Amino acid sequence: MKSKRIYKLLVAVFLAATCVFGMATPVLASPSPAPEDVFPEEEVTDLWDSALQQDVVPDKGSVNDLRMTVNSTESTNSINSTTSGVYPTRKGEILVTTDPYMGSVPSGHAAIVYDREQVVESLQDGVQFGTNHWDDKYTLTIGLTVNSTTLAQDAAAAEWCAGQRGKPYNYNFFDVETRDRFYCSQLVWASFHDLYGIDLNTWVFGQAIHPAELVLSDQTRTVYTHAR
Structure with missing residues (x-):
């Protein structure tokens, strides 16, 4: 009988210790840094200044006579527009703009072309298809191609991005390694990083990737610009 009482006492002590020491202490997630702290305005402005000085060259698979420079005036609203190159419609080309989209990454947005009508992009409500009519939406559009990939590899990168649809927006701009959520330029970066290194x-x-960096990367070249 005595041994049973000792056993019950030991069990009670063990359970009490488990409740006290094993109880999970709530850990408050540290807030994501503000976009303007990750991408300071002065540095972003300098990046865009450099990005806009890049030469426009033919896309892979194109020939020199496809290059064009057009200076025109839109009669409907008298907006002067300048275009150089051929608008990106090939699957796997990259689109970048200086315009912020819905207050996410400041001063910039990026997407990957899926086809003539669609891009894959990450907006505030997550990764999704968007319209491939950026000249109508933004004041400046830049088209890019990755130097070392084939046309098939570019298409596979766009398909990889399409496979991330439905995932939420990533507000932690430094956390580019997560594949549970994406911000715009992280999504484009991750497709070529994960598929081809x-x-x-x-x-x-640092690890944070601003859309302008996609233009300035030595792994890409500019194939199109449109400003209005």
């Missing part, structure tokens, strides 16, 4: 990041902001 190509790093489009210039590391100006």
Whole structure:
């Protein structure tokens, strides 16, 4: 009988210790840094200044006579527009703009072309298809191609991005390794990084990747610009 009482006492002590020491202590997630702290305005402005000085060259698979420079005035609203190159409609080309989209990454947005009508992009409500009519949406559009990939590899990168649809927006711009959520330029970067080991990041902001860095990466070249 005595041994039973001792056994029950030991069990009670063990359970009490488990409740006290094994109880999970809530850990408050540290807030994601503000976009303007990750991408300081002055540095972003300098990046865009450099990005806009890049020469426009033919896309892979194109020939020199496809290059064109057009200066025109849109009669409907008298907006002067300048275009150089051929608008990206090939699957796997990259689109970048200086315009912010819905207050996410400041001063910039990026997407990958899926076809003539669609891009894959990450907006505030997550990864999704968007319209491939950026000249109508943004004041400046830049088209890019990755130097070392084939046309088939570019298409596979776009398909990889399409496979991430439905995942939420990533507000932690430094956490580019997560594949549970994406911000716009992280999504484009991750497709070429994961499939081919190509790093489009210039590391100006550490691991965080601003859309302008996709233009300035030595792994890409500019194939199109449109400004209005």
